[in-house]
Amino acid sequence: MELKDKVAVITGGAMGNGLGIVTEFLKEGAKVAILDIADALEETLKNLNTENALGFKIDVRDSKMVQDVMQNIVNKFGKIDIVVNNAGVCRLSSFLDTSDELRDFHFDINIKGAWNVTKAALPYMRGGSIINLSSVTGPMVADSGEVAYATTKAALIGFTKGLAAELVNKNIRVNAIMPGYIMTPMVEGMAKESDSADPESVVKGIAAGIPMKRLGTIEELGSLAVFLASERSSYITGQGIVIDGGSTLPETMTMGV
Numbered sequence: 073m074e075l076k077d078k079v080a081v082i083t084g085g086a087m088g089n090g091l092g093i094v095t096e097f098l099k100e101g102a103k104v105a106i107l108d109i110a111d112a113l114e115e116t117l118k119n120l121n122t123e124n125a126l127g128f129k130i131d132v133r134d135s136k137m138v139q140d141v142m143q144n145i146v147n148k149f150g151k152i153d154i155v156v157n158n159a160g161v162c163r164l165s166s167f168l169d170t171s172d173e174l175r176d177f178h179f180d181i182n183i184k185g186a187w188n189v190t191k192a193a194l195p196y197m198r199g200g201s202i203i204n205l206s207s208v209t210g211p212m213v214a215d216s217g218e219v220a221y222a223t224t225k226a227a228l229i230g231f232t233k234g235l236a237a238e239l240v241n242k243n244i245r246v247n248a249i250m251p252g253y254i255m256t257p258m259v260e261g262m263a264k265e266s267d268s269a270d271p272e273s274v275v276k277g278i279a280a281g282i283p284m285k286r287l288g289t290i291e292e293l294g295s296l297a298v299f300l301a302s303e304r305s306s307y308i309t310g311q312g313i314v315i316d317g318g319s320t321l322p323e324t325m326t327m328g329v
Contacts, residue, residue: 252316
């Protein structure tokens with residue numbers, strides 16, 4: 073029970089990586105407030121079936137809505153100890169075909185959403201941990217069609233470092249998780265965009281290029297988030313932690329014994 077009596081705000085927690093984080097936090101004794109725009113939120117709360125999980129259907133792009141929700145969370149749980157900025161989107165598009173609207177869709181959710189949620193939560197935090205979901209895409213690698221997504225995920229590393237430097241004297245640690253391919257609805261959607269006729273072949277192709285020969289699970293990512301939220305990582309701040317099954321490890325796909 074490493075997070076016993078801690079209160080965590082988790083965006084995009086209704087499915088995918090966010091749900092993995094929610095589930096692992098609850099196992100470790102945390103009280104969780106899920107912020108999500110997806111219709112799946114209601115079903116997720118029903119399946120979790122615990123008074124330690126609240127849900128708020130909101131758009132993280134709306135700063136006023138986010139501020140109001142933070143007050144509601146504090147009214148219910150009394151404080152905020154942990155913020156996980158997980159909500160994010162990815163739509164594949166070549167750079168020249170990317171409209172201003174699609175660019176801003178990525179920027180507004182992936183960057184401004186994290187900014188809005190963090191700014192609204194900080195006045196209620198007395199120490200604690202902030203975890204931003206970046207990616208290996210952008211800071212380390214990228215595929216064709218991911219310019220908007222890669223730009224936002226790289227920006228979150230800068231956000232993490234700048235915020236960590238500013239908040240260290242307030243006893244608030246700020247780190248980023250940098251996932252490779254985790255089996256999530258986002259990955260499933262990207263596979264369909266890549267090959268609508270056979271998206272499973274895309275997933276198999278991804279797995280073939282990973283040294284561990286599989287995609288990660290949302291529970292594995294959730295366990296890393298628990299570590300970064302807990303006192304076990306008390307001397308870590310301003311860092312991006314990669315969880316990718318070794319996908320960024322190989323120099324080539326053909327060289328070696």
